[in-house]
Amino acid sequence: MIWLKLLCVAAGGGTGACLRHGLIYLFSDVAGWPVYIAVMTVNLLGCFLIGFVFMYIEQKYRYDGAMRVRELPYRNWWPDKDPTASAVDQFKMDQNAELVAAFGITGLLGAMTTFSLFSLLSFQSIQSGAPLEAVINTVGSVLIGLVAVALGMSLASYRATTSAD
Template identity: 30%
Template sequence: MNWVWVITGAAVGAPLRYLTDRAVQARHDSVFPWGTFTVNVVGCLVLGVVTGAVTAGAASSGLRLLLGTGLCGALTTYSTFSYESLRLVEGGAVLYAALNVVGSVAAGLGAVFAGVSVAEALWG
């Protein structure tokens, strides 16, 4: 039955990723992949909150599967992040590529730590 939670979360996360990416990118006249950056950082924040809530006993393993594995798994995208970084390098935007790699990793780690901290403050 766990697979139903994962599939349900992914069914929401995948279109949410696409729609968010398009909406964010449409607002920026830049080669920097702001849409992918946004969904990845938001996904890290959500995963941090969910993980912290489960660890504190405030959320079930079903919710972890629904939101953590399903939603965040489909919302975030390492492959697109990698491809867009490569595309920036190939297009001569090496600084943007470096900022994307360093910024995405730093912001993602910061967001997951922030999410866990929020969960600990709420349920710890």
């Protein structure tokens, strides 16, 4: 089963990456939008779609009639496994739901925009009664992400100017 799930993630991921590239090209190069607006639009579209796909899987494949939205797992301030695991591995549904989630959530939407998964995790922590975790995730990801970009650029610049060609 794991190989089939990995194949679904790979197929969805390739499709999502191409979709992201195509949509940004369409919005920025064809429509003439500024690149940051095009990227933001793709991210927001991904957020809408991950909410739709998540709830669709919940309602389509939960045969017991229970809605996991009320019982989303948040044991600590961050999932103890891969962040995509909370959206895929913990569905505890039949294999079809896991494959749909692997393709649609982890693969397609994960490659189209990691921002949608970031938003889903933040939303899950709010719904599970942990708003501080959502704030830490949101503010921490953005601020530390900016610092990480700056550090990466500084290190690359240093390496490029000090390495012998």
